[in-house]
Amino acid sequence: MSGPRRLRAGLIGLGAMGRNHARVLAGLDGVDFVGAQDPAGDPGGSLPVPVVTDLADLLALGLDYAVVACPTALHETVGLELAAHGVCALIEKPLALSVEEARRLVEAFESRGLVAGVGHIERYNPALRSLRTRLEASELGEVFQVVTRRQGPFPHRISDVGVVLDLATHDIDLTGWVTGQVYVSIAARTVSRSGRPHEDMLAAVGQLADGAMVNHLVNWLSPLKERSTVVTGDRGCYVADTLTADLTYYANAAIDTEWEALRTFVGVSQGDMVRYAIPKREPLLIEHELFRDAVDGKVAGIVSLREGLRTVEVAAAALASAREGVTMPVHSAEPAARHPRQRHSERVLNPASVADE
Template sequence: MGRAASAARTVKPPTTAPTASAPKTADAPAPSGAAPVTGPVTTPGTASVPARPPGLHRPPGTLRAGLVGLGAMGRNHARILASLDGVEFVGAVDPAGDPHGSLHALPGVPVLHEVADLLALGVDYVVVACPTALHEEVGLQLAAHGVCALIEKPLAHSAEAARRLVRAFEERGLVAGVGHVERFNPALQQLRARLEAGELGEVFQVVTRRQGPFPHRIADVGVVKDLATHDIDLTGWITGQEYATLAARTVSKSGRPHEDMVAVVGSLADGTMVSHLVNWLSPLKERFTAVTGERGCFVADTLTADLTFHANGAVATEWEALRAFRGVAEGDTVRYAFPKREPLVVEHERFRDAVRDGVRRGETGGIVTVREGLRTVEVSAAVLESARDTGTLALATAPAPPVTPVTSEAPVTTAAVAAANAVPETSAAATPTTPPATTPAVPPVSEQPA
């Protein structure tokens, strides 16, 4: 699969961010360990914006939410924010206006030109659905003003930018998540629960196919960062394992500067084989995940939210002509029935609850944390590096950093949180070192949270 390993890197394993322990509402005080926003706050490249106005009139417990970006994905976020229980949708930012008419039926929700204008209205959290290249700028501005954020995937355009976002939100103890919506697809939720229950036994392989026609909405990233990040995230999530090695190939046939097809093969920390085929070049739209193990195979179709189990052969096939294409034995095939809710609605509900109720340190609160989003960006960077160098990469991991315990005698300060949870300045695209003759052994990976 190409030449020998071309690089090895050390990557922090995902850990959960220290997040708000009290409701982050306009009327509530900042939680212990977070820097209160009491006056104008500025960050490089952003305008000075006054702190959120006090005494906002709304039902008790209602969160004020905003949106940045009213494009193809932003209009779906707007639809859900407008009807989400316990949330007041106060405004959206898009310099291009409202091209899809997402807010026409919401006369009380203005379309604004700057993030500063949205902050001036007083918001508890903001959904960021602007182009990926702007995620870092917008996210840092929100963090500087003490505002929680749900940032669309991928978290940022580069691993370095993603690390800066992780630091910015963790230092302030803010709830911050990434919009990996596939985690909330009912088929994958069921698949993960059944794998955790041991229904498949030992897992041998995870295969995903995510392909379809070219989306004209995407211009600033290629298929790896836009689509393959779904498969990278869901594979690690359903198996509870990190990527250990990978090799990738890409092609670009659409005339745009970024890749529009990628094939990835690799292995997880426990030896599970993985394979991803992702492209924008197929007239067939497909969202397929298959997990094969010692007792059979689960197949999830996330377009229809169906989960099917194909059991290993148990009944001998005596009809000789049939055995030629059915095999020597057949097993049962079961398609499960379960409630199916829109994944994006569930994602919004989980994030709303995390902001309202706070998330204990060491827990995820049911959302995809920015640290998990960082790991996905790092793996996607490794995919692109492997494709450039036509080599196999080993993704080594390091132990999680110690977390300063919270005690009543020693309150956690912003500086202490920052020091305890600082993200090292290592890059997933670090300069390659001289490769050994074979792929380097990957050290054991620490146990990851479910």
């Protein structure tokens, strides 16, 4: 009697992120990592699988799915080729260079009934998963504002896009995901100080459909590496540090003060602070496990291509705003994602892990 079917997976692109994918694929339960493709091959011979230089040779190995970790400029070409051969795909973020390219990828995979997702890895960060669970339980009350800061030194591996598509798409996606809201407008300014043709700093202000304010600060010009998400509501604020996967809650104080100068201020005052204990599994491993399950026909919490398209639409609006110096509306033909509190029946995590998301 044969055992359960094992999926055959391939990898396209052996840059820094591609090699991380290779490490996870090599040990992923239920998956046979059968080969990788990169024009430069594998000079060091460090991969435990054959490495070919042409995509056709990788497809000839017979893949159930492939991870696309090549430069963003190649996502459309590679994705369309995979779809044409009936191969499911996990495509690194951003989905594509442009809204038009992203839409063509959505159509290619959906028209063939193929499972496809986008590698927005922050959705699998333990701090943000816990934050989303708490927001869905209305522990913060009404959300007023989401502020993200994502900065650090220039990554020399990136050459085909600027900070908006490479870094800010993380924050755009996670903001919509944790709040269950879509962007309706965005105003942005970008600068380029590194001598590259692409922007290396972004400051943006956006508005979500429920009226909440969004602020994003993103750059490649700081020696300080920072990955912070702060969500403020009428009961306090959450601070998620995705570098350390820590989540801290700062509550509004419920104690009256006798200090007259403070009593006349209409606002909030500092209350208790709680740092949550959260199990910290590797986000990339979680992403791979859920995508494997989706390809295997199970309901799984992957980032759909349509969600990836919405993120590219917001990024495109931010770049247009920076060029034209005006606030840009964000138009999308895609329906808004339902808020998590409406989706309990769709969860795929085991009951023991729900409280730890």
